[in-house]
Amino acid sequence: MARRGETIELAVLGLLHEGPMHGYELRKRLNLMLGWGRVLSYGSLYPALKKMLRANLIEEATVSPAPVSKRQRIVYEVTPTGHDEFERLMSEVGPAAWEDDTFDIRFAFFSSTDMEIRLRVLEGRRTRLQERLERVQQQLSMTQAEVDRYAAELQRHGVESVEREVRWLSELIDAERGVHVRDAEQPGPGPQFQQTTFQQTTTPHTGEDVRPPTGR
Amino acid sequence: MARRGETIELAVLGLLHEGPMHGYELRKRLNLMLGWGRVLSYGSLYPALKKMLRANLIEEATVSPAPVSKRQRIVYEVTPTGHDEFERLMSEVGPAAWEDDTFDIRFAFFSSTDMEIRLRVLEGRRTRLQERLERVQQQLSMTQAEVDRYAAELQRHGVESVEREVRWLSELIDAERGVHVRDAEQPGPGPQFQQTTFQQTTTPHTGEDVRPPTGR
DNA sequence: GGCTGCATGTAAGTCGTTACATGATTTA
DNA sequence: TAAATCATGTAACGACTTACATGCAGCC
Numbered sequence: 160m161a162r163r164g165e166t167i168e169l170a171v172l173g174l175l176h177e178g179p180m181h182g183y184e185l186r187k188r189l190n191l192m193l194g195w196g197r198v199l200s201y202g203s204l205y206p207a208l209k210k211m212l213r214a215n216l217i218e219e220a221t222v223s224p225a226p227v228s229k230r231q232r233i234v235y236e237v238t239p240t241g242h243d244e245f246e247r248l249m250s251e252v253g254p255a256a257w258e259d260d261t262f263d264i265r266f267a268f269f270s271s272t273d274m275e276i277r278l279r280v281l282e283g284r285r286t287r288l289q290e291r292l293e294r295v296q297q298q299l300s301m302t303q304a305e306v307d308r309y310a311a312e313l314q315r316h317g318v319e320s321v322e323r324e325v326r327w328l329s330e331l332i333d334a335e336r337g338v339h340v341r342d343a344e345q346p347g348p349g350p351q352f353q354q355t356t357f358q359q360t361t362t363p364h365t366g367e368d369v370r371p372p373t374g375r
Numbered sequence: 376m377a378r379r380g381e382t383i384e385l386a387v388l389g390l391l392h393e394g395p396m397h398g399y400e401l402r403k404r405l406n407l408m409l410g411w412g413r414v415l416s417y418g419s420l421y422p423a424l425k426k427m428l429r430a431n432l433i434e435e436a437t438v439s440p441a442p443v444s445k446r447q448r449i450v451y452e453v454t455p456t457g458h459d460e461f462e463r464l465m466s467e468v469g470p471a472a473w474e475d476d477t478f479d480i481r482f483a484f485f486s487s488t489d490m491e492i493r494l495r496v497l498e499g500r501r502t503r504l505q506e507r508l509e510r511v512q513q514q515l516s517m518t519q520a521e522v523d524r525y526a527a528e529l530q531r532h533g534v535e536s537v538e539r540e541v542r543w544l545s546e547l548i549d550a551e552r553g554v555h556v557r558d559a560e561q562p563g564p565g566p567q568f569q570q571t572t573f574q575q576t577t578t579p580h581t582g583e584d585v586r587p588p589t590g591r
Numbered sequence: 592g593g594c595t596g597c598a599t600g601t602a603a604g605t606c607g608t609t610a611c612a613t614g615a616t617t618t619a
Numbered sequence: 620t621a622a623a624t625c626a627t628g629t630a631a632c633g634a635c636t637t638a639c640a641t642g643c644a645g646c647c
Contacts, residue, residue: 164606183626191514192526195507195533196471203607205628230615231626255412269525291411298407309485310408316543317411320536327532380634399598419635421600446643447598 165248166261167199167207172216172237172245173268179220181232182208192267208235216241250276255287278335285328288321381464382477383415383423388432388453388461389484395436397448398424408483424451432457466492471503494551501544504537 170189174180180188182205189199211217212235220234237245249265249272252258262284269277295318386405390396396404398421405415427433428451436450453461465481465488468474478500485493511534 181626182628195511195537196475196503198608200608201626201628202609202630209628233627259412263529266529267523267526270523287412295411307483307486310483312547313479313482320539321411323536323539331528397598398600414636416636417598417600418602418637425600449599 164207166257166264167203168211168216169245169248169261170264171204171207171211172241172248173264173271175217175235175237175241176245176268176271179234179236181234183232193264211241214240216244246272246276250279252279252283258283258287274335278332281328281332281335285325285332288325288328292318292321292325380423382473382480383419384427384432385461385464385477386480387420387423387427388457388464389480389487391433391451391453391457392461392484392487395450395452397450399448401451409480427457430456432460462488462492466495468495468499474499474503490551494548497544497548497551501541501548504541504544508534508537508541 170193171185174185174188182201185208186199186201186204189204190197193199208217212219215238217235218238220236248261249268262280265280269280295314299314386409387401390401390404390408398417401424402415402417402420405420406413409415424433428435431454433451434454436452464477465484478496481496485496511530515530
C-alpha cells in the first residue's frame with residue numbers, strides 16, 4: 160500500500176480538515192506548504208479531486224452561507240470515509256521513500272491526529288535517519304584510498320544535517336511525551352517545542368504556512 | 376534546456392571523469408552518492424547509457440589491461456564531446472527545480488571543473504535559497520490569525536535549515552575565493568573549507584561517497 | 592550442484608508535468 | 620475595456636519504476 164498518488168490525497172484530506180475548500184484554493188495552500196519552490200499542477204490536482212470524489216473520500220460541500228457564490232467553484236469537504244482514509248494515510252508504514260516524501264505533510268497536519276500516530280511518525284522517521292547514518296558511517300570506515308575534497312565536504316555536511324534532523328526529532332518526541340505528562344499535572348499553556356527562536360518579524364500568521372526542505 | 380533526463384547524464388559523465396566504468400558499477404556508485412535511500416534503477420540507467428552512446432557522449436573503453444575480462448561487462452569512458460556536455464551541464468542555468476535537484480551532483484564533481492563554474496553554481500544556489508527565505512518571510516509578515524502549532528514549528532525548522540544551508544554556501548564561496556588568493560600568495564596545503572569536524576572514525580576513504588539531503 | 596551476486600537489458604504501467612482550452616470577474 | 624487573476628478542466632507527452640527475462644561466475 161501507500162503508492163505515490165496518495166501523497167496528494169493525504170495533503171488534500173489534511174487541508175480539508177481545516178474546513179471546506181475548492182480546488183484552486185487547495186492548490187495555493189498546498190504550494191505554500193509543500194512548496195519552497197515546487198508547484199502542484201492543476202493537471203494532477205483536479206483529476207485527483209475527481210478520483211477522491213468517486214471514492215467518496217470527499218463530497219461537494221453543502222454551502223449554507225453563500226446562496227449566490229459569484230464564481231464557478233466547487234467546494235469540497237471531507238466525508239467520514241475520507242477521515243478514516245486520512246488516519247490510515249497518516250499512520251501508514253510504507254516504503255521508506257514514501258515516508259520520506261510525506262513526512263512534512265504528515266507533520267503539518269499533526270493537529271488533526273492523536274498522539275499515538277504522531278509518535279509513530281516521528282519515531283519512524285528518526286529510526287530511518289539513524290539507520291542511514293549508521294550505514295554511511297560503516298561505508299566510510301570500510302573504504303580507503305584518497306577522498307575527493309568536495310565529495311568529502313558534501314558528505315560531511317550531509318551527515319551533519321541528518322544528525323541535526325535526528326536531534327530535532329528527538330526534541331519533538333520528548334515534547335510529545337511531555338504533553339502527555341503535563342496535561343494531567345500542569346495547567347500551563349501546553350508544551351513549547353523549544354524556544355521559538357524564529358517567530359518572525361511582525362505579526363503572527365495564519366495557515367499560510369510554508370514547508371521546509373527537510374532531508375531533501 | 377536542461378530537462379529532467381539530463382540528471383542521470385550529468386551524474387554518469389561526472390563519474391566517468393574518475394575513470395572508465397561499466398553500468399553496474401555506475402549504478403552502485405551513484406546510489407551511494409545520490410542515495411540516502413533513493414535508488415537509481417537499471418530500467419533508467421541502461422537506456423540512458425545507450426542514448427549517451429548514440430549521442431557520442433561516451434564510448435566503449437578500449438581496455439588494454441584486461442584481455443580476458445571474465446564477466447560480460449561494457450566499460451564506458453567519456454568522449455571529448457561528452458566532456459563538453461559535462462561542462463555545459465555543470466554550468467547550466469535552468470529551472471530552479473532542476474538546479475535544486477542536481478546541486479549535490481554538481482558539487483560532488485566540482486574537482487572536474489574550474490573555479491568559475493564552481494562559483495556560479497554555489498552563488499546560484501545561495502541566491503535561490505535567499506530569495507525563497509525572503510518570500511517566506513514576507514508571507515509570514517502578511518498573514519495573521521492563529522497558527523497551527525505544528526505547522527509553525529515545521530516552518531520554523533525549515534527556515535532555520537535553509538539559513539544554515541546559506542551559511543554553508545557562503546563559507547564555501549569564501550573558501551573558493553580564498554583558493555584564488557592563497558594560490559598565488561601562500562605555499563600552504565590549499566584551502567580548508569572549515570575545520571573538517573567530522574572526518575570520521577577510521578580510515579580516509581575512496582570515492583565511495585554519499586550524498587547529503589540538502590534541501591529535500 | 593546449487594545459491595548468491597554480478598551484469599545487462601526490455602516491456603508495461605504509473606504518475607505527473609506542460610500546454611492547451613475556456614470563461615467569468617475584478618481592477619486599473 | 621483591457622489586463623490580471625480566479626477557476627476548472629483535458630490531452631499529449633515524457634520520465635521513471637516495477638517486474639520480468641537471461642546468463643555467467645564464484646563460493647560452499
